[in-house]
Amino acid sequence: MSSPSPYFPFSGSLRLTGQMAGGNSLHRLLVGGQLLQANIRARSSIGIVRAGGVQSSRVLAGIREDLLGLPSTGTDFLPALPAPRGEPGGKVAAIANFAMTAGLFANSVLAASSIGAAVLRNVPPDNGGTPFGLIVDTKIAMLTRYTGSVATTRTNITASLADQIDFKVQVV
Secondary structure, eight states, X not given: OOOSOSSSOEEEEEEEOSOOTTSEEEEEEEXXXXXXXXXXXXXXXXXXXXXXXXXXXXXXXXXOTTOOSOOOSGGGBOXXXXXXXXXXXOOOOEEEEEEESSSOEESOEEEEEEEEEEEEEOOOOOOTTOOEEXXXXXXXXXXXXXXXXXXXXXXXXXXXXXXXXXXXXXXX
């Protein structure tokens, strides 16, 4: 499935239960505006997500359907689906690439077994006591955070980072 629209904000829910050849449930989601109160849930991997900003949204790949809070143990992440069309081996759900072009990353959650690359901008760490952030089961290959025009990049994150008030980068 491709993007609903690359030029407008996206609010609402998108629930994908299968996978395409190559193992993704969602190949690409391009949103010129914000993901605003969006709930993107994929049973398998998500290729690329790009948005102008992300507020009060969830982008989840391979997370238990009945989980209401944040993933906190390895059992919150689903096992790999069988490989599509007889391809060798299944793969656990991942988010390959997540990037913001502007705006805020606020009160939102990205969660998958792994995240390839994530670019976040202007993360307000105080969320009134409600945790938010990035949660993986194995690793985040690269995380770049912009505060204004200053970028900080971390690579090969295989352990949780120190919380910044309510903002979390967790490996469970």
